[in-house]
Amino acid sequence: MTETTSAGRQTAMDEKVAADKKAWATTWLGALGALAMTSCCILPLVLVSFGVTGVFIAQLGVLYQYKWITFALSAAFIGYGFYKAYRPISAESCADGTCARPMNRTFMRSILWIATAIVAVAMIFPYLTPYLLSY
Numbered sequence: 001m002t003e004t005t006s007a008g009r010q011t012a013m014d015e016k017v018a019a020d021k022k023a024w025a026t027t028w029l030g031a032l033g034a035l036a037m038t039s040c041c042i043l044p045l046v047l048v049s050f051g052v053t054g055v056f057i058a059q060l061g062v063l064y065q066y067k068w069i070t071f072a073l074s075a076a077f078i079g080y081g082f083y084k085a086y087r088p089i090s091a092e093s094c095a096d097g098t099c100a101r102p103m104n105r106t107f108m109r110s111i112l113w114i115a116t117a118i119v120a121v122a123m124i125f126p127y128l129t130p131y132l133l134s135y
Contacts, residue, residue, distance in 0.1 A: 023084035027108050030081045033074030034115035037122035040064040041129075064126075074119050078112055085109045 038046075040063040047057055085108045 023081070023108065026077055026084060027081040027111050030074060030077035031111055031115045033070060033077050034118040034122070036070045037067070037074055037119050039070075040067060041125045042122055067123075071119065071123065074115070078115055078119065081108070081112045081115075085112060 035043075039060055044057045044060050085105050
């Protein structure tokens with residue numbers, strides 16, 4: 001009888017670990033999507049600020065035409081990451097002991113908020129550039 005209970009608990013814990021890995025994977029994909037959003041506009045300025053020069057920096061401007069595709073993917077990953085990070089965990093799902101070691105949602109949420117800020121800046125940056133360069 002205890003073997004069945006422990007096997008059931010082990011299966012539930014394996015499912016929880018898989019769900020945690022999926023949530024972290026989505027979070028990191030959202031962060032990578034946010035970095036992809038900066039590749040056409042902000043990344044070249046950052047690279048030049050650090051003294052990196054070369055012809056390839058000018059070639060990054062070609063990625064501007066894919067801005068909406070990277071925005072859609074970033075928004076989807078970030079949105080799903082927020083769903084995973086902020087959804088409440090029911091007491092019934094933790095009754096079997098699978099929530100004994102919960103994942104660090106605070107760190108996940110901070111990564112998602114930073115990625116959201118980066119995506120927002122990358123989306124409005126082309127519209128702010130004329131005002132920033134006029135000074």
